[in-house]
Structure formats: C-alpha cells, structure tokens
Amino acid sequence: MSLLQLEGVTRSVELPGGEKLEILRGIDLDVAVGDHVSIVGRSGSGKSTLLNLLGLLDTPTSGRITFDGDPLEKLSGARRDRKRGRDIGFIFQQFHLLPGRTALENATTPLMYATGRQFWNRAKIAADMLDRVGLSRRLESMPDTLSGGEQQRVAIARALVRGPRLILADEPTGALDVETGAAVMQLLDDVAEQSGAALITITHDANVAALARRHYRLDRGVLAPVDVTRVLALEASGLHQ
Amino acid sequence: MRGWGSALVGSVVEAWDELRIHRGRVLLSLIGVGVAVAALAGVVGLGAIAQQAQIEQLERGSGRPATLVLGAPYEIATGKPGDTAVLADAVAVAVARYKIAYWGSVGYTQSMVQFRDGVDFVDTQTVSTSYGPMHRVQLASGTWFTEYDERRLAPAVIVSDEFYQRIGSPNLETSPTVTLVSDREITVVVIGVLPPSPFDSTLRMFMLGSAFAAIATPTAVAQLSPAYEFWVPTESAEQMTTLLQRDVAGAFGAGWQVDVSRQDYLAWEGGGDPLGPIRVVLAGIAVLILALGALGLVNISLVTVRQRIQEIGIRRAFGATASRVFFAVMMESVVATVVAGIIGVGLAIAIVQNPWVREQVAPGLLDVPPFPIEAAVLGLGAAALVGALAGLLPALVAVRVKVIDAIRY
Numbered sequence: 001m002s003l004l005q006l007e008g009v010t011r012s013v014e015l016p017g018g019e020k021l022e023i024l025r026g027i028d029l030d031v032a033v034g035d036h037v038s039i040v041g042r043s044g045s046g047k048s049t050l051l052n053l054l055g056l057l058d059t060p061t062s063g064r065i066t067f068d069g070d071p072l073e074k075l076s077g078a079r080r081d082r083k084r085g086r087d088i089g090f091i092f093q094q095f096h097l098l099p100g101r102t103a104l105e106n107a108t109t110p111l112m113y114a115t116g117r118q119f120w121n122r123a124k125i126a127a128d129m130l131d132r133v134g135l136s137r138r139l140e141s142m143p144d145t146l147s148g149g150e151q152q153r154v155a156i157a158r159a160l161v162r163g164p165r166l167i168l169a170d171e172p173t174g175a176l177d178v179e180t181g182a183a184v185m186q187l188l189d190d191v192a193e194q195s196g197a198a199l200i201t202i203t204h205d206a207n208v209a210a211l212a213r214r215h216y217r218l219d220r221g222v223l224a225p226v227d228v229t230r231v232l233a234l235e236a237s238g239l240h241q
Numbered sequence: 242m243r244g245w246g247s248a249l250v251g252s253v254v255e256a257w258d259e260l261r262i263h264r265g266r267v268l269l270s271l272i273g274v275g276v277a278v279a280a281l282a283g284v285v286g287l288g289a290i291a292q293q294a295q296i297e298q299l300e301r302g303s304g305r306p307a308t309l310v311l312g313a314p315y316e317i318a319t320g321k322p323g324d325t326a327v328l329a330d331a332v333a334v335a336v337a338r339y340k341i342a343y344w345g346s347v348g349y350t351q352s353m354v355q356f357r358d359g360v361d362f363v364d365t366q367t368v369s370t371s372y373g374p375m376h377r378v379q380l381a382s383g384t385w386f387t388e389y390d391e392r393r394l395a396p397a398v399i400v401s402d403e404f405y406q407r408i409g410s411p412n413l414e415t416s417p418t419v420t421l422v423s424d425r426e427i428t429v430v431v432i433g434v435l436p437p438s439p440f441d442s443t444l445r446m447f448m449l450g451s452a453f454a455a456i457a458t459p460t461a462v463a464q465l466s467p468a469y470e471f472w473v474p475t476e477s478a479e480q481m482t483t484l485l486q487r488d489v490a491g492a493f494g495a496g497w498q499v500d501v502s503r504q505d506y507l508a509w510e511g512g513g514d515p516l517g518p519i520r521v522v523l524a525g526i527a528v529l530i531l532a533l534g535a536l537g538l539v540n541i542s543l544v545t546v547r548q549r550i551q552e553i554g555i556r557r558a559f560g561a562t563a564s565r566v567f568f569a570v571m572m573e574s575v576v577a578t579v580v581a582g583i584i585g586v587g588l589a590i591a592i593v594q595n596p597w598v599r600e601q602v603a604p605g606l607l608d609v610p611p612f613p614i615e616a617a618v619l620g621l622g623a624a625a626l627v628g629a630l631a632g633l634l635p636a637l638v639a640v641r642v643k644v645i646d647a648i649r650y
Contacts, residue, residue, distance in 0.1 A: 052645045057558065078562045085560010096555050096648065100262040112251045113560035119247040158559075 002069075003165055003198050004031040004054065009063030011049050023049045025221040027063065033165065035198040036189065038212035039223070040205075046221045047202045048170070054200060055168050056084045068165075085113045089159030089197070091188070093171035095151040097143040097158075103130060103150075104139040107157045114162055122161075129157040133187060149180035156188055160195060167192050169201045173208055185211055248565060256572035260580075263545075270541035271581035274627060277534030278585030279592070281527040282620030286593035287602050288523045289613040294603030295519075299506040300377045304470060306505040307478035308375060311485060313466040314499045322466050323493055331492035332469050335485055341471050345369020346450045348467035350457075354444070355420040356407050363404065364443055367450040367465065375472045378447075383413045383433030386449050390432065396452035399433035401445040427456045470504075478503055531623055538631040542574055546635040553639050554647020563640045570639045574632025575625055582624025586617045 009027040012020045023046045031037055041047045052058035053065060056072065065072040067083065075083065089110070097106045104123065107130050111122035118125065130139055133153040143151055152172065159167055172188060173181030185201075185208055192199040203209055210228045217226035260267045300306075311332065314323035329346075336344050348367040353360050372378065373385035381402065390397040395418065400408075411417035413431065421427040429448070454462050473481045482501045490499040546553075553566055561569070590612045592598055599609065 048645075055558065057644045078564065081557065081560055081562040081565075084558070090558050092648065096551070098552055098555065101258070105258070109556065110559040112255055113556075113562075113565065115247045119251060162560075 001033050002030055003033050003035070003067070005029070005064075005066045006053070006060075007064045007066075009053060009060040009065060011046075011053060011058070012061045023221050024053070024060075024223075027053075027223045029216070029223060031166070031198050031200060033198055034193075034196050035214065036192065036201075036212040037199070037214045037216065038201045038203065038209035038228070039216045039218055040203055040209045040226065040228070041218035042204060045218045047204075047218055050218060050223070051168060051170050051202050054166075055088055055090060056080050082113075085110060086162060087165045089162065089164035089167045091152070091155050091159045091167065091169040091172050093174040095143070095148075095155045095175070097151055097154055099143060102140045102142060103135060103146065103154045103157075106143065106154055107161055109158060110162050118162060126157070126161050129161050130154070132191065133157045147180075148176050149184055152176060152180075152184050153187065156184070156191065160191060160197075163195060163197075165197055167197050167199045169199065169203075171203055171205075172201065173203070173205060181205075181208065248568075252565065252569045252572045253576065255569045256576045259569075259573050260577050266541070266545065267577055270538055270545075271577055273534040273537040274578050274624060275581040275585040275588070277531045277627075278582045278620045278624045279588040280530040280585075281623055282586045282589035282616045283592050284523050284527045284530075285616035285619055286589055286612050287598075288519070289610050289616065290593065290599060290603050290606065291519070293608060293610045294606050296506070297377050297379075297606065297608070301379070302376075302506075304375050304505050305377065305472060306507045307473050307475045307481075307503055308505040309471045309473060309478065309482055309485060309501055310504045311469040311471070311489060312500045312502075313468060314489065314493050314497050317496055317498050323497060325463070325465075325467070327492055328469075328489070331489045334492075335488045336471070338488070339473075339481060339484060341473060341481075343371040343375050343472035344470060345371040345375075346467035346469050347372065348450060348453070348465040350453075350461065350465055352446070352448075353422040354404075354446075355422050355426070357409070360422050361407075361444060364445045365453075366445070366447050367453045367467065368447050369450060371472070372447075372470070375470060379436060380433045381436040383431070385433060386447075390449055391451050393430065393452070396427070396429045396448055396456060397432040398429045399435065399447040400431055401435050401441070401443065402437035403442050404444045404446060405431070405434040407444065421456070423461070424458055475507070478508075531627060535627040535631050538574070538578065538627065539634055542631055542635040543638065546570060546638050549639075550642050550647045553642045554644045557642070557644040558648060566642075567636045567640045570636040571629060571632040574635070575628035578624040578628030578631070579621065582621045585624065586620040589616065589620065 006027050006029040009024060010022060011024040012022040015021055027050065029037075039047065039050065049058070053060055056067065059072060068087070070083075072080070098109065104126055107126035108122045111118055111125060114122070127136070127139060130136060133156055135150060135153055135157065138146060138150060143154070146154065152175075167188070169188060173184055176184060188199065189211055199212070201208060201212055206228060209215055215226050215228040216223050314328060315321060316323070332344070335341075346367065346369060350365050350367065351362050352365045354363045368386070370386045370388060370391070378385060380399065383399065385399070386397060398419075408417065408419055408431070411431075413434070417431045418428045419431065421429055435445070450467060453465070457465075471481065471485065482503060486499055486501040489501075490497060493499065556566065593612055599606065
C-alpha cells in the first residue's frame with residue numbers, strides 16, 4: 001500500500017539576481033508501508049531539499065506529493081504539522097537533541113504534541129522506547145554526557161515514540177565512527193521493521209545505503225534507481241567518488 | 242475537546258520546563274517584573290493604608306458615615322431658638338424609636354482656665370460619651386469619657402497637647418486638676434490628652450455636655466444651643482434624615498424650622514471621592530514602574546527567542562503547529578511573570594504589613610486595614626498582562642521561524 005508518493009516534483013529557489021535555481025527536477029518516488037529506501041547523493045545534490053519535501057516541511061514548486069492518499073496541497077499548514085507529528089519521525093545527522101533536557105525529556109518531546117493516552121502517558125512511552133534502544137540506564141542523562149552513538153539512539157527513540165508510519169533519517173551515521181554507525185543503522189533497521197514503519201535513509205555512505213531494500217541516487221536534482229552493489233564495488237576499487 | 246486539553250496542558254508543561262531549564266536567565270529577566278509587581282501591589286497596599294489614615298482624619302472632623310446632624314431648631318417668624326429641654330426630649334424619643342445606639346449633643350463655647358501664668362480662654366467642645374467612637378477620637382494618653390465620668394462631682398476634661406504642656410504635662414494617673422473661672426471657681430480633672438497636631442496650637446478641651454450643664458451658669462447653657470449628632474447605617478441615612486426631621490419638628494409644632502443633614506465626608510458636595518486624585522497619582526506611578534519592567538522583559542525575551550530558533554525548528558519538525566509554538570512562547574512569558582507576580586505580591590505584603598513602614602505612612606492609625614485583596618489581584622493580573630504583552634513579540638518571531646533553516650542553523 002502506497003504511503004508517500006511524489007509525482008514530477010520540482011523545487012526551485014529564486015536567487016538574489018532574480019535567476020531561478022532548480023534544485024530538484026522531476027522527482028518520482030513511491031514509498032510503501034514497511035518499505036526501506038535509501039537515497040545516496042553527494043553534497044549539493046539536493047538531498048536536504050528532498051528530505052524537507054518528504055517530511056512535509058516544504059512544498060514543491062511544481063508536481064504533486066500525496067501522503068496516505070491526501071494531496072499535500074490540500075492540507076492546511078496546521079493539518080500538515082499535525083500529520084507530520086503523528087506519522088513522520090525525523091532522525092538528523094547532528095542528532096539535534098534539546099540541550100539541558102535529559103534523554104527521557106528529549107524522547108518525550110514529540111509526545112508533547114500528541115493527544116489522549118499518548119500525551120498523558122508520555123513519560124512511560126518514552127522510557128519504554130529508550131529501553132528498546134538500550135538506554136534504560138541513561139534516562140536521566142544529559143545529552144552532553146552521552147556518547148555520539150548514545151545520542152543518536154536517543155534521537156531514534158525520539159523519532160519512534162509516536163509510532164510513525166514513515167521514518168526519515170538524514171545522514172544518521174554522519175557524525176558517528178564506522179563501528180558505532182553500523183550498530184546504530186542495524187538498530188534503526190530493526191526497530192523500523194518491528195514497528196512496520198517505512199524508512200527512508202538519505203546518506204552519502206554507500207554502506208549505509210546498502211542496508212535498504214530499494215536504492216536511489218540523487219544527482220544534480222534528478223532521482224534515479226541505482227544498483228548499490230555496483231557502487232560498493234566501485235568504491236572498493238577506488239573508482240567511485 | 243480532548244485535543245485542546247492536552248494542547249493546553251502541554252503548552253503549560255513546555256513553558257514550565259523551559260523556565261526550569263533556563264532558570265538563571267529567567268530569574269534575571271524576572272527581577273524587574275517582580276520588583277515592578279511588588280511596587281504596584283505595594284503602592285496600592287500602602288495607598289490603602291494612607292487612604293485609611295485620611296479617612297480616619299476626615300472622620301475625626303465630620304464623623305463616620307453616616308453621621309446626621311440636627312441643628313438647633315428656631316422659630317421661622319422670629320428666629321428665636323427653641324427650648325433645649327423640648328429638643329432634648331424629642332431627640333430622646335426619636336433615638337429610642339429608631340434604636341440609634343450612637344448619638345449625642347455637641348456644643349461649642351469658651352471657658353476661662355486658670356493656668357500658672359494666668360487665666361486664658363480655652364475653646365471648649367461639649368460632647369457625649371458617643372462622640373469618641375463616632376469621631377474616632379484618638380488620645381495620646383488617658384482615656385475617653387465613660388458613663389462614670391457623667392457622675393463625677395469634679396467634671397472630667399480631655400485637653401489638647403498645647404493645653405497639657407501649659408499645665409506642665411503632669412502624670413494623668415495622679416488625676417491632675419485645673420480650675421475653670423466663671424462666676425465661681427470650678428475644679429476639673431484632666432483624664433486624657435489629644436495627640437499633638439502640627440497645624441493646631443490652640444488651647445482646646447472636651448467636656449461632657451451633662452457636666453457642662455451642671456457647672457455652667459443658666460445663661461451659658463442657654464447660649465450653647467447644642468446640635469445633635471446621630472450615627473446611622475449608611476443605607477438608611479436618607480430615610481433617617483426625613484424621620485428625625487419629621488419627629489423633632491412635630492415636637493415643636495408649626496412655624497418652627499428643624500434641619501437635619503448628613504455631614505460625614507462621603508456626603509460632601511462637589512461629588513465624587515475626595516481621595517480620587519491621590520489614587521490616580523499612585524496608579525500612574527505604579528503603571529509607569531510596570532511599563533519599565535515590561536520593557537526589560539520584552540528585550541530579554543526577544544534575545545532568548547533568537548537563541549532558540551533551532552529548538553523551535555526541531556519542535557516544529559516533531560509536529561508543533563505554528564499556533565502551538567506561538568502559545569508556548571507566550572505561555573513561557575505569562576507563567577514566568579505570574580510566578581514573578583506571586584513573589585512580588587508576597588514582597589509587597591511583607592513591606593506593607595511591616596509595623597515600622599505602616600507607622601511611617603500612617604502614624605497613629607486606629608483601624609489597620611488588611612492587605613487589600615484588590616492589590617494582590619491587580620498585581621497578579623498586571624503580571625499576567627505584562628507577560629502576555631512581553632511574550633507577544635517573541636511569539637510572533639517564533640512563529641515566523643522557517644523550520645528548514647532553523648534545523649540547519
């Protein structure tokens with residue numbers, strides 16, 4: 001069942017001189033429930049812009065985005081915000097944990113915008129999720145006392161507390177060493193699979209991308225399927241940049 | 242409805258968390274507001290005490306609300322004053338009929354008193370025992386007249402500070418006496434002394450009307466032509482005015498003029514509240530102080546919001562709507578200022594209720610008013626209002642944060 005669909009999506013910005021810069025061109029993407037998609041691309045290829053569109057944080061210049069069958073352009077700003085909070089979980093490269101708040105308080109953040117039982121039971125839900133990512137002993141730890149891997153696990157717990165149907169991971173291992181990055185990706189993959197959420201990983205690391213079931217490459221604003229095993233082979237031979 | 246409840250609670254919890262985490266910054270920003278609220282509530286509280294002092298001062302002169310005055314009746318055709326005995330009987334019947342507990346005659350005369358350095362004239366006011374409570378008479382020492390004083394053979398007098406000093410400030414417990422000089426010499430006992438007044442240095446004394454009638458010559462008693470005062474409930478003052486006038490006029494018959502009128506400060510002509518101008522000035526000062534506190538808060542809030550752009554962006558990414566962010570930033574300001582307001586009001590209560598402060602503002606106050614509830618409500622209301630106004634600008638800035646830019650920031 002299709003969860004997120006992009007049809008002919010473009011995104012351009014106007015430069016100070018009045019010139020238009022096209023960042024994304026004719027993007028077509030269909031993400032189903034439980035899917036795991038990776039998008040690789042170099043810096044400046046338009047990855048972050050695409051992530052913002054996928055995360056309902058931005059609107060396309062042209063083309064059509066539907067989430068759960070609802071065209072994005074028909075949703076008001078507030079409804080889009082609520083849908084994002086309910087159905088999408090973000091994981092950022094720099095973790096973006098809120099300073100001065102414990103791991104538990106950080107994981108609770110999305111539940112502050114929930115309603116009903118999710119809101120009133122927020123502390124327990126967040127604690128359970130931190131337990132699930134192996135941080136049950138660090139609930140009261142501040143971000144600056146956690147290692148990079150632990151911080152990213154808090155960020156994963158935060159992204160998952162509301163049971164999102166889509167997880168967007170932007171360079172989830174970008175700030176971690178190889179070993180920790182692999183462990184975090186394995187955890188993310190497991191948790192996403194257990195929860196049945198679709199996972200879109202945007203990365204420039206072919207090894208991370210290889211963990212997905214479907215692979216895309218974003219190059220100069222154009223999204224195309226890619227054979228990631230070929231990329232890995234090229235990387236291994238030192239021919240791929 | 243359920244969504245609104247959790248959104249409201251969520252906003253308050255978020256606001257409280259923000260204040261808790263940044264308590265150092267919050268504390269600094271709120272000092273100004275707390276002090277301003279303390280000043281506002283304190284000014285209102287001290288104003289209430291000053292107002293009470295002024296009311297008591299006014300009541301000493303004109304009586305407590307509602308005080309009715311019945312002037313000496315006179316014959317319309319000749320202007321001849323009425324018989325004081327008939328008047329006294331008519332008044333006694335009327336006060337019994339209308340169950341008036343506090344009433345009495347008041348007359349003004351002059352007495353000659355033998356001082357050590359010679360005889361001098363003393364302004365003498367004849368009163369009843371009720372006059373003290375009716376006019377909140379305050380004594381520097383001694384006691385006000387009681388029924389016992391009605392039966393004294395040597396009449397009791399209460400004298401002004403000037404008088405008291407003139408007789409050498411004797412100890413009242415020794416029952417000091419002075420001599421009144423008229424057709425004979427009469428010894429009177431000083432039982433009380435009025436407090437010194439910077440604006441009044443006349444020789445004055447109070448004496449019970451019954452005592453004066455016993456010692457004065459018939460001519461002096463006849464010339465006294467006393468008025469009567471009645472202390473009645475404010476709500477029935479108008480009705481009592483009519484009834485007293487009717488009853489006393491009835492005792493004298495046709496052709497006699499009897500005037501009853503209200504004389505306490507609440508009935509003064511020129512309308513309005515005689516304390517109004519003081520209140521306006523005090524309120525103006527308080528508002529100015531609060532405005533300065535609010536400006537400081539706006540300044541700090543704006544800087545803080547700019548520092549929190551990334552956090553706001555992250556919250557937006559996790560589902561915070563623009564209105565929720567607006568409300569949360571606003572609530573931070575309101576919750577913080579209300580907390581500052583509570584502390585400020587507490588401080589104001591401590592200052593206003595301090596006996597030393599009270600003595601400086603209103604020396605010799607008889608009925609110390611409790612800390613006015615309206616001052617506390619006003620302080621808290623003003624704090625919340627300042628919080629809302631000071632939070633408005635930062636909240637608008639927060640809503641305009643672009644999520645994408647904020648996260649990259």
